[in-house]
Amino acid sequence: MTAVFTGVCVAAGLLFLAAGTAGLLRFPDAATRLHALTKADGLGLGLIVLGLLPQMPGVAAALKLLAIWGLVLLAGATIGPLLARHATEREP
C-alpha cells in the first residue's frame, strides 16, 4: 500500500518537475520562466518528499526530508524575485 502511495506521489512530482523544465525552456520571457520553474519545482519536490515519507526508517529521517523541502522552498521563493528584478533591470 505504501509502495503504491510512494509510486504515485513520486511520479506526480516528476511530472511537475518536467512541466517546470518545459516552461523554463519554452516560455517567452524571464518572469514567466522563473514563475514556471520555482512554482513547479516547489510542488514537484514536495510531492516527491511526500511520497518518500512512508519509506523513511524513522521520524528523524522524515523530518530531515521535510526540512530539505522547506529550505528549497525558501531558496526558490527568495531567488525567484531577485533574478526577476535583475532581469527586468537588464532588459527594461
Next chain:
Amino acid sequence: MILDALLALAILALAAWTVWTRDAFAAGIGFVATGLLLALAWVRLGSVDVALTEAAIGAGIGGVLLVNAATHLGTTAEEAPPSPRQNRLIALLCAGFAVAVGTALLTLPDPAPNLVHEAAAALPATGLGNPVTAVLMVWRGLDTLLEAIVVLLAVLGLWALAPEGATRPAPPPREEGPLPLLARVLPPIGVVIALHIVWAGADGPGGKFQGGAILAAMWVLAWMAGLVRAPEVMDRRLAWALVAGPLVFLGVGVAGLVLAGEFLALPAGWAKPVILLIEAPLTLSIAAGLALLLLGPPERAP
C-alpha cells in the same frame, strides 16, 4: 549505471559550455552548476567528504568569487579578444596539460599505490572515526596547517589591493523584499548546520573547511541584506579571529616538538581533545577569512 553515465555526460557538457560561453557572468553560473554536479559525482563515488568540500568551497565560495569578479570586470565583449596566435598558444598549452595529466593517470601501476590499509589499521589509535579527518589532522597536519595559512595570505593579498586610507569594504547596494527576510530566517538554521558539520567531521563526513564556508556564507548573506556592517580592517577583534586558528595550530605544533619529539606530533591518547582544541579556532579563522574574501577589498569611507 545509466544514471552515472548521464551524470558524467552532463558534467562534461556543462564544463564545455562554461568554457565556450562568451558572457563572463553566465560562465560563473555555469561553474557553480558544474561544481554541484561534480559534488553529486563524488557522492556516487562514496567520497562524501570531497563532495561536501566541492559543494561548499568549490561551487559555493569559488562560484561567488567568480561571479563577483565577472560583475566587476563587465562582460568580456568590451575587451579586445585574443589574437589567433594567442588563441592557438592557449589551446596548445591547455591540450598539453590535459595530455600530461591523462598520461600520468593512465600510466599509474595497477593496483595504484595507496595507504588505505595502513590508515585503517592506525585509525583506532587516533580516537577518530573518520579516516579523512585522521589524514588531515594527524598524519598530514602540516598540509592542513599550510592550507589554513593560505586563506590568511589570500586575505592579506586582497587587502593589498586597497587604496590608501581605505577602512572597510564598500557596503552592498540597498536591498528590500525577499533578501532581508531570507537573511533573518536562514542564518539560525545555517549556523546550526555549520557547527554540526564541523562536529560530525570527527566520525563522519564533514570538517572545519566545509563548516567554516557555511558560516561565512551566513554572515555574507546578512551583510548583503544590510543587517550587519562589514568590520573595519584595522579592528583588533577581526585580526584575532583571522589568526586564532593558525596560531593555535602552530602552538600545538611547537608543543608537539617539546612533548612528543616532533613538530605537529600529538601526544598519545590526547589526539582527539587536541584536535578539537585546534578545530574550534580554526573554524572561526576559516569562516572569517572566506567571508572577507567574498566582501572584496576595503575602500575609502565616502
